[in-house]
Amino acid sequence: MKSNTSSQMLKGILQGVMLIILEKKPDYGYGISKQINQYGLSDIPKGTIYPLLTTMEKRGLIEGKMKPSLAGPDRKYYFTTVAGIQAKKDFINEWHFLEGAVNQLIDEGENNENKRND
Amino acid sequence: MKSNTSSQMLKGILQGVMLIILEKKPDYGYGISKQINQYGLSDIPKGTIYPLLTTMEKRGLIEGKMKPSLAGPDRKYYFTTVAGIQAKKDFINEWHFLEGAVNQLIDEGENNENKRND
DNA sequence: TTGCACTAGTTGGCTTTACAAACTAGTGCA
DNA sequence: TGCACTAGTTTGTAAAGCCAACTAGTGCAA
Numbered sequence: 001m002k003s004n005t006s007s008q009m010l011k012g013i014l015q016g017v018m019l020i021i022l023e024k025k026p027d028y029g030y031g032i033s034k035q036i037n038q039y040g041l042s043d044i045p046k047g048t049i050y051p052l053l054t055t056m057e058k059r060g061l062i063e064g065k066m067k068p069s070l071a072g073p074d075r076k077y078y079f080t081t082v083a084g085i086q087a088k089k090d091f092i093n094e095w096h097f098l099e100g101a102v103n104q105l106i107d108e109g110e111n112n113e114n115k116r117n118d
Numbered sequence: 119m120k121s122n123t124s125s126q127m128l129k130g131i132l133q134g135v136m137l138i139i140l141e142k143k144p145d146y147g148y149g150i151s152k153q154i155n156q157y158g159l160s161d162i163p164k165g166t167i168y169p170l171l172t173t174m175e176k177r178g179l180i181e182g183k184m185k186p187s188l189a190g191p192d193r194k195y196y197f198t199t200v201a202g203i204q205a206k207k208d209f210i211n212e213w214h215f216l217e218g219a220v221n222q223l224i225d226e227g228e229n230n231e232n233k234r235n236d
Numbered sequence: 237t238t239g240c241a242c243t244a245g246t247t248g249g250c251t252t253t254a255c256a257a258a259c260t261a262g263t264g265c266a
Numbered sequence: 267t268g269c270a271c272t273a274g275t276t277t278g279t280a281a282a283g284c285c286a287a288c289t290a291g292t293g294c295a296a
Contacts (some may be wrong), residue, residue: 041282105157162284173282187292
């Protein structure tokens with residue numbers, strides 16, 4: 001079974017995920033997409049990554065700077081701003097809240113199943 | 119602090135949440151929205167609930183039947199189909215996978231912060 | 237008896253998110 | 267010269283969620 005998140009479930013959390021990755025270490029689009037794939041978070045295409053980075057820069061959450069690469073085209077490295085670090089914290093809080101609510105619902109649903117099977 | 123999920127983060131998971139609620143016990147739109155609010159999953163407006171129920175019915179995940187109410191307008195009760203129960207199971211699997219991936223990322227980000235603060 | 241509050245559902249247009257696909261362009265190797 | 271890989275931009279599209287306006291039923295209070 002190919003375990004992977006459906007892209008639908010990523011909606012709304014991708015920006016938070018990118019902020020966490022970039023706060024750990026500034027990176028460029030192509031590198032970020034490779035990192036995300038390592039976590040199994042579906043195969044985020046560049047048609048998603050690059051426009052999202054641009055949007056996040058417009059929002060003041062990250063800043064990008066073009067830097068030459070030793071082998072290949074220039075790379076645009078992004079790093080988090082102060083606003084981005086705050087947005088990351090807010091995301092983590094909201095995530096844990098969502099996590100609790102959904103897990104509670106799942107648990108109740110499973111208890112309900114057990115009752116009916118008894 | 120008003121702890122609540124941002125509506126953005128709900129994208130993609132609302133259908134799964136509704137399936138869990140409806141499998142526990144068939145319910146109608148107005149009742150579902152009240153239930154969801156109890157879990158703190160933001161205040162889902164009816165402009166979201168009702169069209170989503172219609173879409174889910176078109177997908178064959180639930181079925182709705184109008185029933186008269188003792189006090190007030192008729193209610194449309196929805197219950198899960200076999201396909202809906204399977205979709206609920208798939209959602210729960212994907213949810214736990216997403217949960218693991220995001221939490222791993224968050225943990226790594228926090229370890230990274232500790233290192234820098236040492 | 238009129239009006240208001242609450243319940244219950246539908247619909248149209250809107251924004252945001254994510255994505256596919258096509259494009260440009262650099263390096264390096266066969 | 268052409269191909270593979272790297273790296274980024276842009277255009278158009280679909281889906282998710284939401285606001286606002288609408289219809290319509292019950293029941294209570296002024």
